[in-house]
Amino acid sequence: AQSVAQPEDQVNVAEGNPLTVKCTYSVSGNPYLFWYVQYPNRGLQFLLKYITGDNLVKGSYGFEAEFNKSQTSFHLKKPSALVSDSALYFCAVRDGYIPTFGRGTSLIVHP
């Protein structure tokens, strides 16, 4: 069985400050990890993924995520937040065919 936890319902950050959106996972095999972003009344957009290789993965819009096997975490980060980054962020994990999504974290970037 696989599962994903996003412990924060909401993250607030000031524009220009670094942001982190947390994700931890549980899988029985090798994890394939993904981050998606959802803007209001829209589908999900792919941000980045970890399959293998470097633990630091760079993705779209300046986002990056760090894979930590010992802590089973895959936190999403950005060095300098923009107001336009405000959205709902989903972490997902696969060790098989179908991914499991976290419940989502609402990121609010204040001007």
Next chain:
Amino acid sequence: GAVVSQHPSRVICKSGTSVKIECRSLDFQATTMFWYRQFPKQSLMLMATSNEGSKATYEQGVEKDKFLINHASLTLSTLTVTSAHPEDSSFYICSARDTFQGDLYNEQFFGPGTRLTVL
């Protein structure tokens, strides 16, 4: 990047009617598409996996006779909500993977979603 479209984007219907939602992969082929339901401020709930040329695989608790899925081609899957009721009101999202890129490492591409409101 790969594009998935959904039609309609928004639909309002009367209780008891049926509503069909289309999901298309525009620039790639998808043997498998997924249908999700999302409640306000909640995560995606996988409803079913749509397989081209065969029956859909439904998740536990999802009524297959109520949510009819047809995957007639490698680029089109449809979800029909039959005899819709107000509790079926939700945001329905489809997704697909590019079949020829291989499934194992691929991210999903999501449609923009369909907002269904049943009066």
